Amino acid sequence: MRDVAVIGIGMTQFGELWGKSLKDIFVEAALKATEDSGVDHIDSMYVGAMSSGLFVGQEHLGAVMADYLAVTPIPATHIESACASGGAAFRQAYLEVASGASDIVLAGGVEKMTDTSDVTEVLATAADQEYEVFHGVTFPGLYALMANAYMHQYKATREQLAAVAVKNHRNGAKNPNAQYRNEITPEQVMTSTMVADPLRLLDCSPVSDGAAAVIVASMDVAKKMKKNLIRVKASAQTSGTIALHSRESFTTLPSVVRAAEKTYTMAGVTPDQINVVEVHDCFTIAEIIVSEDLGFFEKGKGAEAAEKGLTSIECKRPINTSGGLKAKGHPVGATWIAQIIEIYEQLSGTAGERQVKNARIGMTQNMGGTGASCVIHILEAI
Amino acid sequence: MIPSRYVREIPQRYRLEGGKCLKCGHINFPSRLICPECKSKEFEKTVLQDEGKLLTYTIIRVAAEKFSQETPFAVGIVELNDGVRVTCQIADAEEGDIQIGQRIKLVFRKIQEDGKAGILCYGYKGVIVG
Numbered sequence: 120m121r122d123v124a125v126i127g128i129g130m131t132q133f134g135e136l137w138g139k140s141l142k143d144i145f146v147e148a149a150l151k152a153t154e155d156s157g158v159d160h161i162d163s164m165y166v167g168a169m170s171s172g173l174f175v176g177q178e179h180l181g182a183v184m185a186d187y188l189a190v191t192p193i194p195a196t197h198i199e200s201a202c203a204s205g206g207a208a209f210r211q212a213y214l215e216v217a218s219g220a221s222d223i224v225l226a227g228g229v230e231k232m233t234d235t236s237d238v239t240e241v242l243a244t245a246a247d248q249e250y251e252v253f254h255g256v257t258f259p260g261l262y263a264l265m266a267n268a269y270m271h272q273y274k275a276t277r278e279q280l281a282a283v284a285v286k287n288h289r290n291g292a293k294n295p296n297a298q299y300r301n302e303i304t305p306e307q308v309m310t311s312t313m314v315a316d317p318l319r320l321l322d323c324s325p326v327s328d329g330a331a332a333v334i335v336a337s338m339d340v341a342k343k344m345k346k347n348l349i350r351v352k353a354s355a356q357t358s359g360t361i362a363l364h365s366r367e368s369f370t371t372l373p374s375v376v377r378a379a380e381k382t383y384t385m386a387g388v389t390p391d392q393i394n395v396v397e398v399h400d401c402f403t404i405a406e407i408i409v410s411e412d413l414g415f416f417e418k419g420k421g422a423e424a425a426e427k428g429l430t431s432i433e434c435k436r437p438i439n440t441s442g443g444l445k446a447k448g449h450p451v452g453a454t455w456i457a458q459i460i461e462i463y464e465q466l467s468g469t470a471g472e473r474q475v476k477n478a479r480i481g482m483t484q485n486m487g488g489t490g491a492s493c494v495i496h497i498l499e500a501i
Numbered sequence: 502m503i504p505s506r507y508v509r510e511i512p513q514r515y516r517l518e519g520g521k522c523l524k525c526g527h528i529n530f531p532s533r534l535i536c537p538e539c540k541s542k543e544f545e546k547t548v549l550q551d552e553g554k555l556l557t558y559t560i561i562r563v564a565a566e567k568f569s570q571e572t573p574f575a576v577g578i579v580e581l582n583d584g585v586r587v588t589c590q591i592a593d594a595e596e597g598d599i600q601i602g603q604r605i606k607l608v609f610r611k612i613q614e615d616g617k618a619g620i621l622c623y624g625y626k627g628v629i630v631g
């Protein structure tokens with residue numbers, strides 16, 4: 120396997136993009152990434168999207184996007200792994216370049232969620248239809264089951280969950296591409312509409328439209344194109360049980376733990392050496408559990424760490440400097456690609472007001488469903 | 502919903518039938534073709550215990566359209582006495598009544614309606630037994 124670098128990034132504004140179509144936003148992000156990289160062609164492309172079929176009624180996304188991006192006849196493939204679709208798409212691009220089969224590959228992600236009326240039903244297709252969703256459980260409901268179990272087991276408080284949303288909105292306010300650029304208070308979180316106890320509206324990532332794309336290239340190509348080199352240091356993908364109830368514990372995500380172990384081993388680094396990390400905070404409780412499963416905090420200490428502010432930009436363990444899914448927005452398929460864009464900017468020193476000082480090694484963690492799939496990458500500035 | 506899809510689930514939903522692995526004894530619900538514990542492919546039909554304890558729960562207040570007339574309703578994960586865990590609604594309870602660790606019994610109830618002219622869908626819900 121040869122060394123692989125990210126050489127270009129592009130994303131749309133995340134938000135309710137009523138005037139733009141699924142195709143419009145993907146092509147906008149892909150063109151920005153291609154222009155940013157400076158390459159004159161791509162060898163192939165992957166499109167991460169969770170459910171364009173149910174959201175917009177459009178499948179066959181690889182071909183659709185290759186056509187509208189004017190890059191036919193290159194191979195173009197749609198990758199689906201629920202909320203981890205973008206991460207899985209990037210990993211395929213990474214493997215294709217690492218294997219030597221291609222030199223320059225585009226990995227993009229997109230979701231157009233505001234073109235449908237029943238987003239809750241579409242998102243629930245990432246869970247077990249016959250044994251979870253049949254009974255009326257929703258995605259916020261599944262994460263609420265985890266939150267309740269976590270609060271019961273570790274005596275965590277409502278205030279501690281709220282701290283995650285408050286911090287992510289503070290970061291999102293500094294991100295021009297974020298859906299929400301307003302700061303919020305713990306009181307606002309704790310008095311917002313209850314969605315699934317104990318999770319309230321401001322514990323939940325929003326419904327969003329958006330697209331993001333990156334150009335992945337061999338190190339040889341990267342050296343010709345760029346001064347700042349951002350290398351993909353490790354890549355791992357795991358699967359887990361589709362149903363939450365099949366897990367031994369509801370307060371840890373085995374797919375995340377295993378993917379983290381694999382990436383740390385592959386990269387030869389420890390959690391302490393990671394300077395900045397983007398995690399999948401689809402709900403506040405998710406950021407807390409994942410921050411423990413990635414080895415940043417002891418089990419049961421993640422909630423306290425969030426409340427103490429240990430995960431803010433200025434502290435030792437900055438998490439979700441982009442604003443996370445909570446404030447930046449969560450156009451499902453685009454989410455992970457946007458995570459890697461944040462890490463790319465942090466490692467390039469171009470994250471502006473959100474810049475973490477001397478960031479050299481960054482991590483992205485993306486998961487599908489209640490953690491039935493997980494994709495983690497570690498990137499390094501060289 | 503296509504009737505065959507509903508009919509396939511009747512043994513599980515109406516009668517709590519699972520598959521007990523003949524090699525390691527693990528009970529799969531629903532039954533599977535290969536045991537996730539030991540990879541054996543031989544099972545015998547078994548009927549789950551209908552009592553257990555509540556491991557975690559939530560009150561769903563925003564539901565998919567199909568369940569929007571039912572809100573708020575409680576959903577929990579119940580560990581049955583034979584170790585099998587299921588997700589189901591917790592019925593007949595006032596909001597403040599439900600607590601982690603409570604004893605739960607699975608009962609036969611209507612779960613959802615498949616539109617105006619579709620199937621009435623039945624299955625199990627949990628009720629608190631003390």
Ligand SMILES: [Zn+2]
Pocket residue numbers: 522523524525526527536537538539540541
């Ligand atoms: Zn077995």
